[in-house]
Amino acid sequence: MERGIIPEERFAGPLDLxxxxxxGQSFLWRRQPGDDGNGPWFRTVDGETVLAVRxxxxxxxxxxxxxxxxxxxxxxxxxxxxxxxxxxxxxxPVLQAAKTRLEGLRLLEEPVVPTLFSFILSAQMRIGRxxxxxxxxxxxxxxxxxxxxxxxxxxDPDRLAEATEAELRELGLGYRAPYVLETAxxxxxxxxEFDSIRxxxxxxxxxxxxxxxxxxxxxxxxxxxxxxxxxxxxxxDTWIRTAIEEHFPEADxxxxxxxxxxxxSRLGPRPGYAQTYVFTHLRTGGGGD
DNA sequence: CTCCAGGGAGCCT
DNA sequence: AGGCTCCATGGA
Numbered sequence: 684m685e686r687g688i689i690p691e692e693r694f695a696g697p698l699d700l701x702x703x704x705x706x707g708q709s710f711l712w713r714r715q716p717g718d719d720g721n722g723p724w725f726r727t728v729d730g731e732t733v734l735a736v737r738x739x740x741x742x743x744x745x746x747x748x749x750x751x752x753x754x755x756x757x758x759x760x761x762x763x764x765x766x767x768x769x770x771x772x773x774x775x776p777v778l779q780a781a782k783t784r785l786e787g788l789r790l791l792e793e794p795v796v797p798t799l800f801s802f803i804l805s806a807q808m809r810i811g812r813x814x815x816x817x818x819x820x821x822x823x824x825x826x827x828x829x830x831x832x833x834x835x836x837x838x839d840p841d842r843l844a845e846a847t848e849a850e851l852r853e854l855g856l857g858y859r860a861p862y863v864l865e866t867a868x869x870x871x872x873x874x875x876e877f878d879s880i881r882x883x884x885x886x887x888x889x890x891x892x893x894x895x896x897x898x899x900x901x902x903x904x905x906x907x908x909x910x911x912x913x914x915x916x917x918x919x920d921t922w923i924r925t926a927i928e929e930h931f932p933e934a935d936x937x938x939x940x941x942x943x944x945x946x947x948s949r950l951g952p953r954p955g956y957a958q959t960y961v962f963t964h965l966r967t968g969g970g971g972d
Numbered sequence: 973c974t975c976c977a978g979g980g981a982g983c984c985t
Numbered sequence: 986a987g988g989c990t991c992c993a994t995g996g997a
Binding site: 707802803805806807808809810812813858859862893896897898899900901902905918919920921922923962966 | 976977978979980981
Binding site for chain 3: 806807808809811812852855856857858859860937938
């Protein structure tokens with residue numbers, strides 16, 4: 684067990700850990716009940732490494748099974764200059780309201796394979812249930828890693844490919860069960876080159892990801908934004924489509940691709956950041972008042 | 973009871 | 986290419 688603290692002065696601007704980790708970007712973190720006078724611990728995995736972080740007065744305290752300092756910085760977006768990012772938001776009421784209310788919300792860069800399967804599960808699901816299903820996949824097919832308590836990894840594709848559709852439906856995946864199985868099999872058998880995605884431009888990368896079963900343009904955008912560190916994607920979910928209707932009606936088009944192009948051109952130099960602020964703002968009740 | 977959730981696949985023109 | 990329908994499940 685290793686431990687340490689990343690001093691707050693090494694973040695580029697504020698961090699609200701709980702807001703960031705519960706905002707629907709990732710479903711791999713679990714809040715640990717019970718703590719002392721500091722903030723709660725949030726526990727997750729990174730490959731085979733188990734990691735826990737919490738906010739303390741000096742900055743971000745961590746405990747882990749291996750030194751994760753560099754990964755924490757990347758994963759929690761601590762190197763993003765948040766004040767500059769927010770300053771560059773366009774002067775639209777909904778964006779200004781979101782950034783005022785959501786101080787310290789950062790864009791994550793989560794492990795890509797768990798992100799992929801998480802968002803395959805996300806179709807027509809509420810955030811709380813997505814988290815429950817991801818947890819169920821980890822507890823059923825992940826590998827238990829020793830920590831204070833045992834913490835399950837997220838299963839690799841080869842392990843998911845060994846599951847049966849009946850098992851996955853029993854966990855509550857519903858019609859998404861075959862999507863998970865088929866995509867896991869494609870990855871396991873090398874029918875999809877994940878690494879090549881990183882070399883492609885944004886729209887080509889999105890198109891390529893939709894070759895996976897259960898991955899349409901919206902899920903592909905989430906994988907690119909939250910798992911591959913792209914700044915362009917604006918996942919067009921129900922909340923963002925509502926925001927487009929109400930605040931950017933001229934961006935509404937017939938196709939996903941064209942609506943995406945139009946809204947990205949309206950959200951400033953970091954469209955994905957703006958999207959996540961609007962999404963969280965509206966989803967948590969910031970739209971009507 | 974109905975409605976909806978961070979959509980996508982399959983099928984039709 | 987673009988439009989329509991169906992798809993499991995649980996909570997409000």
